[in-house]
Amino acid sequence: MDRIALIYRKKLNGRHSIERLFSPMDNLSNINRVELPYDLTSLASAIKLFLFALKIKEKTIHITGDVHYMAIFLFWKKIIITMHDCNHYEDLTGIKKKVIGLLWFRIPILISKKIIVISPFVKEQLQKHFKLDENKIIVIPNTFNKIEQDDTIGKQNIFEILVIGTKKNKNVERLLEAIKEIKNIQLQIVGKLQKKQINLLKEYKILYSNHVDISQKQLCQLYNSSHMLYFASTKEGFGLPILEAQSCGLPVLTSNTTSMPYVAGFGALLVNPYCVKSITSSIIQIISNKDLRDELVLKGYSNVNRFGESNFVASYTKIYNSFK
Incomplete structure (x- = not known):
């Protein structure tokens, strides 16, 4: 060649x-x-x-x-x-x-x-x-780069949702609207927050930490310490975080539109990204239903083999x- x-x-x-x-x-x-x-x-x-x-x-x-x-x-x-x-x-x-x-x-x-x-x-x-x-x-x-599951990294008692990306299509504002009434939640947000997003976080008194320009090692730690990935974008050409989360046993909430159903397979809970009520109910399902979380994890492990x-x-x- x-x-x-x-x-x-x-x-x-x-x-x-x-x-x-x-x-x-x-x-x-x-x-x-x-x-x-x-x-x-x-x-x-x-x-x-x-x-x-x-x-x-x-x-x-x-x-x-x-x-x-x-x-x-x-x-x-x-x-x-x-x-x-x-x-x-x-x-x-x-x-x-x-x-x-x-x-x-x-x-x-x-x-x-x-x-x-x-x-x-x-x-x-x-x-x-x-x-x-x-x-x-x-x-x-x-x-994709497989995220190795690290059982030595403990998860907090508070339910931590990992959010990858803060650009307009990442749909962060609707997530904040969706969780403002849900108690005992903290967001781990990767990407530089926009002013509007910071204002909403303060207004709704949502607990969060923000991570910008982090290393691959730090990203792996966030995946392993979180309880769920939120990736309900309005539009994606692919959606690598879906596979990264699935590879380390993290339940995934993603969108029912554009490329995301193709990437997620059966290993994610799909949601209408434009419907705040649907995002809220889906997050509550994942938090409250251990059987659902376990099912998403097992199907996620199977799905990543396609890629x-x-x-x-x-x-x-x-x-x-x-x-x-």
């Missing part, structure tokens, strides 16, 4: 999900990991990225995500792009949406040989907005081999 250049975005604090996802590929002998020195933010950065691209010798290029525009600077190569979602694009309006649509999606899609998507939902998004050739798009679900690292590597290796 010819050498493959895996293109990663510029390294920044708090931006590491794609890098972790593709880390198993770095162990392959034919892979050259290429980290971009710049983001595309101006004409000057575009010129610098093009000059950087000229130094990449590999004939086959795999753009691992986010920086789809690099296909433009490598147009004469064989291009594979992994697209993780269109969520940011869908939230844009006006001229900015047109520019992002052109540089991040339309031209890269036209130039590329294959587009890999991480879930059937992302495939639907791309087909809806950009009408891809069915033969060009392939679904390869993400693998094993070996399947992930084999699927991408098959794509690479097709470019010989």
